[in-house]
Amino acid sequence: MSGNSFGQRFRITTAGESHGQGNLVIVDGCPPGLELQLDDLRQDLARRRPGQSRLTTQRKEADEPEILSGVFEGKTTGTPIAILIRNQDQRSKDYSQIKDVFRPGHADFTYWSKYGLRDYRGGGRSSARETVARVAAGAIARKFLDSKGIHVLGWVDRVGDIQAQITDSNLVTLESVESNPVRCPDPVAAEKMAELIDQVRREKNSIGGRCTLVVQHIPAGLGEPVFDRLKADLAKAIMSIPAVTAFEIGSGVEAGSMRGTEHNDPFRLENGQVVTTSNHHGGMLGGISSGMPLVIRATIKPTSSLAQEQLTVNQHGEETTIITKGRHDPCLLPRFVPVGEAMVLVCLADHYLRWMERHHNPD
Amino acid sequence: MSGNSFGQRFRITTAGESHGQGNLVIVDGCPPGLELQLDDLRQDLARRRPGQSRLTTQRKEADEPEILSGVFEGKTTGTPIAILIRNQDQRSKDYSQIKDVFRPGHADFTYWSKYGLRDYRGGGRSSARETVARVAAGAIARKFLDSKGIHVLGWVDRVGDIQAQITDSNLVTLESVESNPVRCPDPVAAEKMAELIDQVRREKNSIGGRCTLVVQHIPAGLGEPVFDRLKADLAKAIMSIPAVTAFEIGSGVEAGSMRGTEHNDPFRLENGQVVTTSNHHGGMLGGISSGMPLVIRATIKPTSSLAQEQLTVNQHGEETTIITKGRHDPCLLPRFVPVGEAMVLVCLADHYLRWMERHHNPD
Amino acid sequence: MSGNSFGQRFRITTAGESHGQGNLVIVDGCPPGLELQLDDLRQDLARRRPGQSRLTTQRKEADEPEILSGVFEGKTTGTPIAILIRNQDQRSKDYSQIKDVFRPGHADFTYWSKYGLRDYRGGGRSSARETVARVAAGAIARKFLDSKGIHVLGWVDRVGDIQAQITDSNLVTLESVESNPVRCPDPVAAEKMAELIDQVRREKNSIGGRCTLVVQHIPAGLGEPVFDRLKADLAKAIMSIPAVTAFEIGSGVEAGSMRGTEHNDPFRLENGQVVTTSNHHGGMLGGISSGMPLVIRATIKPTSSLAQEQLTVNQHGEETTIITKGRHDPCLLPRFVPVGEAMVLVCLADHYLRWMERHHNPD
Amino acid sequence: MSGNSFGQRFRITTAGESHGQGNLVIVDGCPPGLELQLDDLRQDLARRRPGQSRLTTQRKEADEPEILSGVFEGKTTGTPIAILIRNQDQRSKDYSQIKDVFRPGHADFTYWSKYGLRDYRGGGRSSARETVARVAAGAIARKFLDSKGIHVLGWVDRVGDIQAQITDSNLVTLESVESNPVRCPDPVAAEKMAELIDQVRREKNSIGGRCTLVVQHIPAGLGEPVFDRLKADLAKAIMSIPAVTAFEIGSGVEAGSMRGTEHNDPFRLENGQVVTTSNHHGGMLGGISSGMPLVIRATIKPTSSLAQEQLTVNQHGEETTIITKGRHDPCLLPRFVPVGEAMVLVCLADHYLRWMERHHNPD
Numbered sequence A, B, C, D: 001m002s003g004n005s006f007g008q009r010f011r012i013t014t015a016g017e018s019h020g021q022g023n024l025v026i027v028d029g030c031p032p033g034l035e036l037q038l039d040d041l042r043q044d045l046a047r048r049r050p051g052q053s054r055l056t057t058q059r060k061e062a063d064e065p066e067i068l069s070g071v072f073e074g075k076t077t078g079t080p081i082a083i084l085i086r087n088q089d090q091r092s093k094d095y096s097q098i099k100d101v102f103r104p105g106h107a108d109f110t111y112w113s114k115y116g117l118r119d120y121r122g123g124g125r126s127s128a129r130e131t132v133a134r135v136a137a138g139a140i141a142r143k144f145l146d147s148k149g150i151h152v153l154g155w156v157d158r159v160g161d162i163q164a165q166i167t168d169s170n171l172v173t174l175e176s177v178e179s180n181p182v183r184c185p186d187p188v189a190a191e192k193m194a195e196l197i198d199q200v201r202r203e204k205n206s207i208g209g210r211c212t213l214v215v216q217h218i219p220a221g222l223g224e225p226v227f228d229r230l231k232a233d234l235a236k237a238i239m240s241i242p243a244v245t246a247f248e249i250g251s252g253v254e255a256g257s258m259r260g261t262e263h264n265d266p267f268r269l270e271n272g273q274v275v276t277t278s279n280h281h282g283g284m285l286g287g288i289s290s291g292m293p294l295v296i297r298a299t300i301k302p303t304s305s306l307a308q309e310q311l312t313v314n315q316h317g318e319e320t321t322i323i324t325k326g327r328h329d330p331c332l333l334p335r336f337v338p339v340g341e342a343m344v345l346v347c348l349a350d351h352y353l354r355w356m357e358r359h360h361n362p363d
Helices: A038-048 A092-098 A108-115 A128-146 A174-178 A187-202 A230-239 A252-257 A333-359 B038-048 B092-098 B108-115 B128-146 B174-178 B187-202 B230-239 B252-257 B333-359 C038-048 C092-098 C108-115 C128-146 C174-178 C187-202 C230-239 C252-257 C333-359 D038-048 D092-098 D108-115 D128-146 D174-178 D187-202 D230-239 D252-257 D333-359
Strands: A011-016 A022-028 A065-069 A081-086 A151-159 A209-216 A244-249 A267-270 A273-276 A294-300 A310-313 A319-322 B011-016 B022-028 B065-069 B081-086 B151-159 B209-216 B244-249 B267-270 B273-276 B294-300 B310-313 B319-322 C011-016 C022-028 C065-069 C081-086 C151-159 C209-216 C244-249 C267-270 C273-276 C294-300 C310-313 C319-322 D011-016 D022-028 D065-069 D081-086 D151-159 D209-216 D244-249 D267-270 D273-276 D294-300 D310-313 D319-322
Touching: A011 A128, A011 C022, A011 C065, A011 C081, A022 A128, A022 C011, A022 C022, A022 C065, A038 A065, A038 A128, A038 A333, A065 C011, A065 C022, A081 A128, A081 C011, A128 A151, A128 A333, A151 A174, A151 A187, A151 A333, A209 A333, A209 B252, A230 A244, A230 A294, A230 A333, A230 B230, A230 B244, A244 A252, A244 B230, A244 B252, A252 B209, A252 B244, A252 B294, A267 B310, A294 A333, A294 B252, A310 B267, A319 B267, A333 D333, B011 B128, B011 D022, B011 D065, B011 D081, B022 B128, B022 D011, B022 D022, B022 D065, B038 B065, B038 B128, B038 B333, B065 D011, B065 D022, B081 B128, B081 D011, B128 B151, B128 B333, B151 B174, B151 B187, B151 B333, B209 B333, B230 B244, B230 B294, B230 B333, B244 B252, B294 B333, B333 C333, C011 C128, C022 C128, C038 C065, C038 C128, C038 C333, C081 C128, C128 C151, C128 C333, C151 C174, C151 C187, C151 C333, C209 C333, C209 D252, C230 C244, C230 C294, C230 C333, C230 D230, C230 D244, C244 C252, C244 D230, C244 D252, C252 D209, C252 D244, C252 D294, C267 D310, C294 C333, C294 D252, C310 D267, D011 D128, D022 D128, D038 D065, D038 D128, D038 D333, D081 D128, D128 D151, D128 D333, D151 D174, D151 D187, D151 D333, D209 D333, D230 D244, D230 D294, D230 D333, D244 D252, D294 D333
Parallel strands: none
Antiparallel strands: A011 A022, A022 A081, A065 A081, A151 A209, A209 A294, A244 A294, A244 B244, A267 A273, A310 A319, B011 B022, B022 B081, B065 B081, B151 B209, B209 B294, B244 B294, B267 B273, B310 B319, C011 C022, C022 C081, C065 C081, C151 C209, C209 C294, C244 C294, C244 D244, C267 C273, C310 C319, D011 D022, D022 D081, D065 D081, D151 D209, D209 D294, D244 D294, D267 D273, D310 D319
């Protein structure tokens, strides 16, 4: 137990369930003096909010945050910042029929095995609803990293077998990502993805995909070998999100097919700075940032909740079938983007502070 | 700084460099009363040892461990166990020529950026030499998990484009893995892999690949949502190893192309136990073990050290070239297997203890 | 930063200021299946509440808790429990005059030095108001420990030079403690203490004192040497409370004047159990509980806020004087008792879970 | 379990027993570029070494440290520093007679209760021998803090009822402390203390006492409320040392008898700096350093090992008697001084790094 905190210096602790009073996060370690408004939080929360388009779940949540502590006269004070987002559209009745049944691909069985009881209302804490607290924390991390010139941007690069064509990932903008409901900056691919998602929805099925996350203007030196390598902590950050099945940096799984001469990125000088001529290493060497952009990829499985009959077992040890009726995203990818960004932001804010410790230390 | 510990209950802390006095690990949290002999450590260390075949580096290390504490009359006492493995075949002179030059694909530049100085002898602590301490810790975790009936086994399933054909990963044995120097249980593929590795070695090049790690007989209930999900901590464990570029569970990156009906694993009963009819989920749901075998995959990049000329930069801000002369594995995969196993073992020992806390708690 | 969590398995994280929206705590690691009602929280909160008698501050707070998560159908679920206690009687205007001035004995100067800004409304997070969240967490720990038969009770044993006479601290009851507003189970001393407190109040002064905390029926074996000794973690728990200046176990400071023959507690058998004939060791040997009652003492300094003129300095670097007008306890002791109990409860719940890990481990 | 690490940024992990191979420490988080020689370690180790005078145990240990990692070309590299001190004068036979018997005042019974077995050779890990690793770590912390101008000095201020008279604790020098074997800077008291210790030794008894620890030139701002208050972490650091029964800051237990007007330290200006005219607060307000000297006091109980008959119980549940024959300090105080300093040093190095994080953060 007690696995609900992430980070060491910029440390977040979350609580809350899908159908309880709400979800909340305490951010401990945010530096003082940072301007923080509700609007800073609302912006990222809106990108994660359900019901944005027909491609996402129709559950309606205002997701209005309340800042309970840590901000005084519009600025962070250095004390813990608590954010509460109350649940609104809970409709517990939607879930009463699955009270005793383990939904395939869901955490119903494992929570019941672990805790001996479970909050069956919409998955309780195993629901992706808990990520709303992560996004609120990420918005605070974003404010901090913005002040250091570091920017994090994610997008959908694959849905099923449809792969976006991105010539230069360093040129992708937030505007191009947000220009369509899929959050794919390649407009041609985005349209095909939207069609595919709509099709699987009509077929009462779901589809997986992949998200790319890029970090620009990160200084060299972040990451703490040997275990708290930057890639290791980013992996934990991303793999802690529901439904993620793979994590890659730089060339990722393709590195397994490459030769050293292909994969090694030669160093060269650019305006007196050491850079690499390519970025197969994804911005990290030896677990420490190299100054090149970080490139991370997360694969997300198809939504487990399906509006068609599936074989399963119930709590009484009987085989049975289930049709999940609730309101679900046929593809998790579009709403994953702000969640993936949030975890990268939190992880980087943490490592930035760890790096500060050292960087300004010797006189 | 202070990123050299991993785990919470079964906690390992390592120290040591490639060409210093040696490498050591303190294992804090190993339960008392466990029989532990030097031979338990030697067995796993031998599998990681350099110089096993022409496919691996010719550096010679006896890798003889010394138990400095925590064992009394042949049993663990519950106090911290310290293991020291002294370095022997150091040949510091091999590295003098690269003292000022940043090797492409290596951590020379990032360590220098981070710390302002670096131990240039063989990469210092960024060298894969540090994994010897992880393997010693893993051997202790293995003894503990063995006593619970939990078994971890890894093998090479891909080198370059050569993919092993494994009909049922649950039937792979340690003997079949160890039957060839590549550590691939498919003998046909193993031979092709060996040829490929030998070829890239002759070409003064290197090659990447992928390792599969499977955990058998793990109880349902391990893992601590939302951040210390089992998959998240395993991801951190594996991604903390040098040269790993991707981490996958279950269907991994392929899940991105799948539909929900394909990916969901239906529950059914088998001898009164809840099992799934397939294992796309890789043994974890909601970040908690389901009782099905854990299936993990790690992609490893090609060795960065190449005995051919590469473009780079030196510490004085000049562009230059480098040929890495030392003794290096042309493919990291065969020796990665015991290291990957070690990190999975340590991570599972830790989560097993966290689970005990709860499992035996309510009266 | 990020010093707002305590404990490892039963882990509490608090947030909130004296005059902000409220105070809250997330309890992560509470075992599932524990019955938890609002009344369980209200009981301890009422003992800490201001305005209980003329001996305490007249600030009025209902201190009504709200359970935001982690409880379902009246039972804990094993997921994090969040409790929010909103502030009510804030009267920020009381503090406007001290906006720029550092109150002697307070944290105004140190917060300003550390963070570069401060929430001057009633001390912000340095106010003892934050302990309301600790008491809520302690009430949950109490429910857990009650289920294991472990009981924690505190009382005031000294105010100024008035020392309570307690023949056998094992016989003190909650009723005798709560029978008077001072919370001293010696009725004669209690009356003198009440008079003294009333006198210093009239003199616009304040007075210090000491609190004894006793834990009954704790099993032998709790505590994790060498650094997480039970006495060390209890010391941190108690010394983390505002105004505490000394921590003692067993004979405490008197042990410094004793000879070994006086201080050593001989072992003997009682109903087949190993016990000691005296308890100078305060229930801990080598940092591990011995099975004898834990005996802890905490000294609390006199309240720093005084309604009389004191010399000080302001933020502009000028010497000045201050009279603190707000509503303050002339003696912190009576309201300290539930706070001291709460921290002991939280610390023991944490160590109980750490002990479970081991205790039920070997087969 | 896993309680053998202390600190977060400057983190020490120790291992080793009284009569095993040796004791060791890994220091993780020491900044790079610090000059570190074996002589830096030897100096503090010599002050802790047994056999210094007739007042201390006659056990002979060279206590020669070996630096196993983390130092290259005479400087720390930022990677973990491992120090090993091998045991030499072990004489296990001294302890064979007490193999089955629980020594009163010792951890024999509690270790046996906790772990189900114990290393009976001289107490194993419960022996004060383990503090040798703490002193080695403290010597490294001292080098780091020296470079920041922060100095830590301890001395014996009380043995039994003999109290040293120190007019101004800020004027005590290392030379005056080391000028006599008791480590008391008041030469008159020191002589009386030496006589008393010699007397209790002849009487086969032992005596307790108190140590004062002062930190000079610490900046304002160290400490992380609300739980990682500087006073709370120092309390844990000191109470984690064997035999310590009380921890005090500033006025300590005397604060319980004081009125607010006596205890509050007025602020005033001195050369433009905010200082206090007295130091009852012991250099910490709200758990954060104020810039005034830290004043800490630790009470140490009389040595538990006595060369005279004591009543006790053995592992077979029989009442019996014991005479502890080994070689023991009749008073722990003189050798406690360097151990107390070491834990204060480690704790401050840790908090200094935590403070850096923030202090240099905002641009």
